[in-house]
Amino acid sequence: xxxxxxxxxxxxxxxxxxxxTVTAQDTVAEWRLNPTGTYxxxxxxxxxxxxxxxxxxxxAGGINGFVSMYAVTITNPNPTKLQILxxxxxxPWPPPPIPPALFANCSDFATxxxxxxxxxNASPAVSTHRPSLIIVEP
Amino acid sequence: xxxxxxxxxxxxTPDATTPAxxxxxxxxxxMDRFLKSRFEDAQIxxxxxxxRKQDVLDAFATMATAxxxxxxxxxxxxxxxIAAQEGHELEAWxxxxxxxxxxxxxAALVPFRTTDNIVISxxxxxxxxxxxxHHEFPLTSIAAAGADGFVIASIADQLIxxxxxxxxxxxxxxxxxxQFRTTAFTGRAFEIVTRPPGNMELEILAP
Numbered sequence: 623x624x625x626x627x628x629x630x631x632x633x634x635x636x637x638x639x640x641x642x643t644v645t646a647q648d649t650v651a652e653w654r655l656n657p658t659g660t661y662x663x664x665x666x667x668x669x670x671x672x673x674x675x676x677x678x679x680x681x682a683g684g685i686n687g688f689v690s691m692y693a694v695t696i697t698n699p700n701p702t703k704l705q706i707l708x709x710x711x712x713x714p715w716p717p718p719p720i721p722p723a724l725f726a727n728c729s730d731f732a733t734x735x736x737x738x739x740x741x742x743n744a745s746p747a748v749s750t751h752r753p754s755l756i757i758v759e760p
Numbered sequence: 761x762x763x764x765x766x767x768x769x770x771x772x773t774p775d776a777t778t779p780a781x782x783x784x785x786x787x788x789x790x791m792d793r794f795l796k797s798r799f800e801d802a803q804i805x806x807x808x809x810x811x812r813k814q815d816v817l818d819a820f821a822t823m824a825t826a827x828x829x830x831x832x833x834x835x836x837x838x839x840x841x842i843a844a845q846e847g848h849e850l851e852a853w854x855x856x857x858x859x860x861x862x863x864x865x866x867a868a869l870v871p872f873r874t875t876d877n878i879v880i881s882x883x884x885x886x887x888x889x890x891x892x893x894h895h896e897f898p899l900t901s902i903a904a905a906g907a908d909g910f911v912i913a914s915i916a917d918q919l920i921x922x923x924x925x926x927x928x929x930x931x932x933x934x935x936x937x938x939q940f941r942t943t944a945f946t947g948r949a950f951e952i953v954t955r956p957p958g959n960m961e962l963e964i965l966a967p
Binding site for chain 2: 627653660661662663689691714736737739740741742743744745746
């Protein structure tokens, strides 16, 4: 099974904290998008691999997310107020939405949104295969 | 006093569609300044956004001349990594429309048998860059993620700061590795492997 990278973003347009339920196969750490300063920060919460479904807390007006190497299962408790986006690591997010409340005064929201959970993987530039020539050291 | 030879590569993005890792240049600059401040005899080649495979090979060839036993050879790559997966079976550093694979690295390091080699792979799947080759000579590999792992840009930025801080504090590789193990980023970020294993007790980038 080749590595697969999935970026997941939760955008909370609600005036309340929302808590979708997540099931992931690997250990994941929670991240938040910041309205000022560094683009993103760890929330300090992480979830071990193959644990039972856990609640992912998204603050009112906030944007949080995580990255997983495998497909995840998410239950959205408030689809009208909580937007959930998933893209492959090398793919850009869709065009930014209207900023949620915590980003109302953020002058560079589009940039921050685009950079959120930027993972340092890339598509192959050229096709390569295991060479038949083996490196033999003297 | 050891001599320092280094190749520092920062490639923010390999193409127009992959999001740029803007900190790649800053990481290279940070390491460049640190190494020059730490080693009196420092010769450093810096490669930037336009880097292609031949540029890296040329840099290795340049560094391979006039080696001495007391030389520390540092290679740093900051940018995007490419996973080994179906249809693309080698780990690689993503260059400008090009790539530098784990086999390329193993072959390029062969002339550096008598030096103390430290390779920092600051990208996704970075640990996989050390799978190829025998590397029976001294080699310290520091990766921002394992062969099957990814790293978020802001964490990759932190890797260099951790290395520099630890080196300044005269830590051993073992001590820094232990700190990495107990730092809860994603549970798999940042790893150090030395060959031979006993080199974990050496001081990081000792001048």
